[in-house]
Amino acid sequence: SYVLTQPPSVSVAPGETARITCGGNDIGSKSVHWYQKKPGQAPVLVIYYDSDRPSGIPERFSGSNSGKTATLTITRVEAGDEADYYCQVWDITSDHGVFGTGTKVTVL
Amino acid sequence: EVQLLESGGGLVQPGGSLRLSCAASGFTFSSYAMSWVRQAPGKGLEWVSVISGSGTNTYYADSVKGRFTISRDNSKNTLYLQMNSLRADNTAIYYCAKGGGDYQLLVPPVDHWGQGTLVTVSS
Numbered sequence: 001s002y003v004l005t006q007p008p009s010v011s012v013a014p015g016e017t018a019r020i021t022c023g024g025n026d027i028g029s030k031s032v033h034w035y036q037k038k039p040g041q042a043p044v045l046v047i048y049y050d051s052d053r054p055s056g057i058p059e060r061f062s063g064s065n066s067g068k069t070a071t072l073t074i075t076r077v078e079a080g081d082e083a084d085y086y087c088q089v090w091d092i093t094s095d096h097g098v099f100g101t102g103t104k105v106t107v108l
Numbered sequence: 109e110v111q112l113l114e115s116g117g118g119l120v121q122p123g124g125s126l127r128l129s130c131a132a133s134g135f136t137f138s139s140y141a142m143s144w145v146r147q148a149p150g151k152g153l154e155w156v157s158v159i160s161g162s163g164t165n166t167y168y169a170d171s172v173k174g175r176f177t178i179s180r181d182n183s184k185n186t187l188y189l190q191m192n193s194l195r196a197d198n199t200a201i202y203y204c205a206k207g208g209g210d211y212q213l214l215v216p217p218v219d220h221w222g223q224g225t226l227v228t229v230s231s
Contacts, residue, residue, distance in 0.1 A: 001170070031214070033217035035218075042222060042223050043145075043203070043218075048208065084152075086152060088155075092214060096155065096170075097169075097215060099155060101152055
């Protein structure tokens, strides 16, 4: 089955840039979506189809995808960005949805 | 405004059954794929199942295939998940999730989520 690997944690100071990676076999050929998940709340879509941003999501959130790694970048990090972030793809080979292992972003 | 309201969660014994429901409003229900996604305590998000807008096409995670059945009633704007032969490792918050569209080959991302319903499998 298809596996998406993320670093368990990323720490960043307020105002700095956080980069969260998502690795998978030939991930550059897939469409990657990113979700923000805060404790006790439903997930929120922050990036879809690699780099598109839903309405209401700040421009500070951006995404890219090439080769073996997709990346979610959060610039000018704020305390409210502290959350778990998950990448996700649809694996057409297995007809399965796949979530990454998740990355906890801590704002120092 | 899109609203997804799950119900049906609760405590069930191992081997038992439960049916989750998700009442949808604020969009043309039959035009969108719908999914169930779960999160076990202290764990990450896990995709469970998806159903096409018409209900004719369904997919399941290997961990639930043969035990769970996803369905929808477009006349009632309601999504269901019938869960049979439940095990302790099925304990999780189950989220109802709306896709960004319908699908033919590629299932679109989830653009709206319910607040989730807790399923606890324990004796």
